[in-house]
Amino acid sequence: xxxxxxxxxxxxxxxxxxxxxxxxxxxxxxxxxxxxxxxxxxxxxxxxxxxxxxxxxxxxxxxxxxxxxxxxxxxxxxxxxxxxxxxxxxxxxxxxxxxxxxxxxxxxxxxxxxxxxxxxxxxxxxxxxxxxxxxxxxxxxxxxxxxxxxxxxxxxxxxxxxxxxxxxxxxxxxxxxxxxxxxxxxxxxxxxxxxxxxxxxxxxxxxxxxxxxxxxxxxxxxxxxxxxxxxxxxxxxxxxxxxxxxxxxx
Numbered sequence: 001x002x003x004x005x006x007x008x009x010x011x012x013x014x015x016x017x018x019x020x021x022x023x024x025x026x027x028x029x030x031x032x033x034x035x036x037x038x039x040x041x042x043x044x045x046x047x048x049x050x051x052x053x054x055x056x057x058x059x060x061x062x063x064x065x066x067x068x069x070x071x072x073x074x075x076x077x078x079x080x081x082x083x084x085x086x087x088x089x090x091x092x093x094x095x096x097x098x099x100x101x102x103x104x105x106x107x108x109x110x111x112x113x114x115x116x117x118x119x120x121x122x123x124x125x126x127x128x129x130x131x132x133x134x135x136x137x138x139x140x141x142x143x144x145x146x147x148x149x150x151x152x153x154x155x156x157x158x159x160x161x162x163x164x165x166x167x168x169x170x171x172x173x174x175x176x177x178x179x180x181x182x183x184x185x186x187x188x189x190x191x192x193x194x195x196x197x198x199x200x201x202x203x204x205x206x207x208x209x210x211x212x213x214x215x216x217x218x219x220x221x222x223x224x225x226x227x228x229x230x231x232x233x234x235x236x237x238x239x240x241x242x243x244x245x246x247x248x249x250x
Contacts (some may be wrong), residue, residue: 001069006076018062018073019047029062029075030084030108032091032109032127032175040064045087050074059083061250079107080235089113095123098176102110121178121192123154129170129179137169156194163229164198166190166211183208203235204240 003011006027017040022029024054032044042064049062062075074080088105093115095101100121102111127144130153130241134140137197141164145154155161166188171179180191188197188211200215218230232240 002250003067003069003071003073003248005071005073007196009054012067014156016067016161018049018051018065018067018071021067022049022062026073026188031103032123033128034063035128035132035173038131038173039130041127041131043127046084048078048080048083048087050080057133062247084108085110085186089115091123094118094120094125095176097121097124097177098178099149100175122155123176124151126175127153129173132169132173133208136168137165139163141195142170144237155195156195161193161195164190164193164195165213165217166195200203200231202236203228203231205233207233207235 003010003012003021004019005025005150007017010021011027012021019029019031019034029047029049031047034044034047040063042061044091045061047062049065051058051060051065052074052075053068053070059080062073067152072111072181085108086117087106092098092101092105092110093113096113096117096119105111130142132145133142138164141161142155145152145156145158155164160209166181166191168181170193171181171190174234180190182189183199186199186201186208188199188244189195190197197211197213200210200212202209215230220228229237
């Protein structure tokens with residue numbers, strides 16, 4: 001497939017999205033809901049580009065639109081820049097208190113929103129936490145709850161989830177820093193979702209290092225690993241590996 005993107009001619013040998021092609025060519029397109037480790041989502045619309053083919057022009061999300069032969073793609077026209085600023089303002093109005101979001105949108109030239117502030121904690125439209133829990137962790141402990149303006153991300157019935165394993169992937173991938181993981185003593189709290197889990201002690205040093213449910217899942221998913229491997233914290237694992245390498249008796 002032969003395409004032109006921002007004046008550059010490119011030949012594409014395999015199926016890929018416009019965003020993937022742009023990244024390969026070092027063309028920067030702003031994103032928010034997109035994450036390299038997740039399936040394309042196309043919800044935030046920040047990554048819109050102009051696509052011309054057979055004389056027709058359309059705007060579409062570059063993270064979900066796949067490259068087609070003969071496309072002429074533009075990523076930074078005056079119209080696109082203004083539309084992205086408008087989208088950024090709408091998103092910022094929802095979560096106006098997010099420092100992370102403000103820093104991200106400053107690159108687009110947006111420092112404040114002209115729209116009425118809603119000051120929600122959760123951006124909602126990125127769906128990253130829900131997606132990573134389903135696609136990568138395989139748990140689906142959280143999901144979209146409610147409809148319309150009442151839609152939010154949460155656990156079933158907004159109570160402590162007995163499905164969550166406490167891996168913290170949701171907090172790691174959250175673009176606004178809304179979800180936080182906090183360990184206190186023998187308990188891990190997944191703040192925002194009202195979830196708490198029991199931590200496991202390392203068999204060597206006694207330090208609390210992961211949740212019992214997380215350790216149980218790892219043992220189930222990787223049965224070929226040596227017995228007791230997942231019962232050690234990362235520090236003790238490394239010490240054990242070094243001793244083995246040096247021939248020191250365990």
